[in-house]
Amino acid sequence: MGSRQVTTWAGRNITVAGLGVSGISAARALAGFGASVTVVDGGDSPAHRERAAALEAEGISVRLADAETLPEGTDLxxxxxxxxxxxxxxxxxxxxxxxxxxxxxxxxRLRGPDAAPWLAVTGTNGKTTTTQMLASILSAAGLRTAAVGNIGTPIIDVVLSAEPHDVLAVELSSYQLHWAPSLRAHSAVVLNLAPDHLDWHGSMEAYAADKGRIYEGNRVACVYNAADKATEDLVREADVEEGCRAIGFTLGTPAPSQLGVVEGILVDRAFVEDRGRQAQELAEVTDVQPPAPHNIANALAAAALARAFGVPAAAVRDGLRAFRPDAHRIQHVADVGGVAYIDDSKATNTHAAEASLAAYESIVWIAGGLAKGATFDELVAKSAKRLRGVVLFGADRALIREALARHAPEVPVVDLDRTDTGAMLEAVQEATRLACPGDTVLMAPACASMDMFTNYNQRGDRFAEAVRELGAASA
Known part of the structure; x- marks a missing residue:
């Protein structure tokens, strides 16, 4: 904690909105630099009061049950x-x-003068997986790193930690980017853009603009998805440092200044001496688990950021081989009666569900929840030929049912008029009834989970429990 930070924050009156993990982290850090901090939150539960008491014991003021009034004297x-x-x-x-x-x-703003550079990742889907892949690759290169930001340890805690880092792999949501005007990453990627959180941003244009903030001031590389023109457009619009390059990734054969796939090999035509005639082999498709198309794209994006930081090709291969995705991301739960049961509870929007559905040929799809303003016609139209049956639950299931009626009328649909947690067992039972040996029962809800579950993790856990109960019954 150098004098630069102390003089910046000491004596300021700062209001922190929210008594969650990131709010508590910010409050403690700023109070530690001498700021007068007040935390406000609309909640007043026992858990809220317990967290408030802990902060108040450290000299931080907390105001519960009022998240609307600006405390007097606030200057940030x-x-x-x-x-x-x-x-x-x-x-x-x-x-x-x-x-x-x-x-x-x-x-x-709290970073010291010798702080580790940030390799930043955003996109509608794949952020966490790509960030963790990137951290695995950086570690394989012998670099001291951590996957931070929208995942894991609060980023303020990591920046202020005594543990040294050479580089940080930083996942950033559109929310975080909206509120981070000074951020200037070493290199960054927007993985993809599809309608999401429009209720928060107000429009697709505003959502895309917030995602695009990640490219501002990039020094070495702005990485974009060659299959998603909107991401390339954001690169073109960004104000970057002189010499920063636009680097594409593609599931096809890469052009110069791109990474791509040739005959089952991930190759680099961006960070090589002769981009016109050279390609550097990085890894095999089979080094990526699971090797679904969208996950190969994640791996290419992670590799591009790592290569922008100077990581050798062998570390890309070793890092991808060592990486294992978190739970609830196309996670194989079990095979029962010749049917595979897959948990992709993390597919909380249509774009993620589309990628998941594209990974299998014959699917009984479990879907539904909170739509967050999304529509489902495009998703259903693209996936209709893969659907053997559909089981719906959740608050906004009617939107999916209506899209199925328009674009896949021949597909049998079970509509569970339930929004309780126990609906998952019935959903798995109904999906099993619709499935035949060789099919995949895929829970990729295309919706948020909070109408029925605490979060997508709990939803995935309930699915796995129901599948295990099914397996035990058939044993």
Missing amino acids: VVTSPGWKPGSPLFVAADAAGVDVVGDVEIAW
């Missing part, structure tokens, strides 16, 4: 990622001429 508001820009607290801040920033912005 630090928000947790999920708070909407139109929240009354932020409207009041704007009226008072007070800036609102996020925890990522605070982390960026």
Whole structure:
């Protein structure tokens, strides 16, 4: 904690919005630099009061059951990622001429002069997997690194940690990017763009613009998806440092300044001496698990960022071989009666579900939940030929049912009029009834989980429990 940070923050009156993990991290860090910190939160549960008491014991003020009133004297508001820009607290801040920033912005401002550079990852889908792949590759190269940001340890804690890092693999959500105007990464990628969180951003244009902030000020490489023109457009619009390059990734044969796939080999035609005639072999498709198309794309994006940082080809291969995805991301749960049961509870929007559905040939699809403003016609139309049957549950299941009626009328649909946690067991039972040997029962809900479950992790756990119960019954 150098003097630069202390003089920047000491004596300031800072309001932190949200008593969650990132809010608590920001409050403690800023109080540690001498700021006068007040945390506000609309909740007032026993858990809220317990967290508040812990902060108050450290000299941090906490105001519960009122997240709308701006504390008097506030000169900066630090928000947790999920708070909407139109929240009354932020409207009041704007009226008072007070800036609102996020925890990522605070982390960026708290970096010391010799801080590790950031390799930044965003996109509608695949962010966490790509960031973890990148960290695995960087580690395989012998670099001290961590996967941080929208996953794992709060990024402020990592920036202020005494543990040294050579480089950070940073996952950033559109929310975090919205509130991080100063961020300037070494290199960054937007993996893909599809409608998501439009209820938060207000429009697809605003959502894309926030994603595009990740490219601002990039020094070495802006990595984009050659199959998603919108990501390339964001690169073209970005204000980057002189010499920063646009690097594409593709599941096909790469052009110069791209990474791609040739005869089952991941190859690099971007970070080689003669891009016109040379290609560097990085890894085999089989080194990526699972080798579904969208996961190969994730691996190429991670490899591009690592190569931009100077990582050798062998470390890309070794890092991808060592990587294993988190639970609930196209996770094979079991085979029962010749039917494979796959948990992709992390598929919380249509774009993620489309990628998941594309990985299998004959599917009984379990879907539904909170649509977050999404529509399902394109997803169903693209996936119809793979569907043997569909089981629906959740608050917005009617939207999917109507899209199925329009684009896949011949596919049998079971509509469970339930939004309780116990619906998962019935969903698995109904999917099993529709499935034949050789089919895949795929839970890729295309929706958020909070209408029925605490989060997508709990939803995936309930699916796995139901499948295990099914397996035990058939044993």
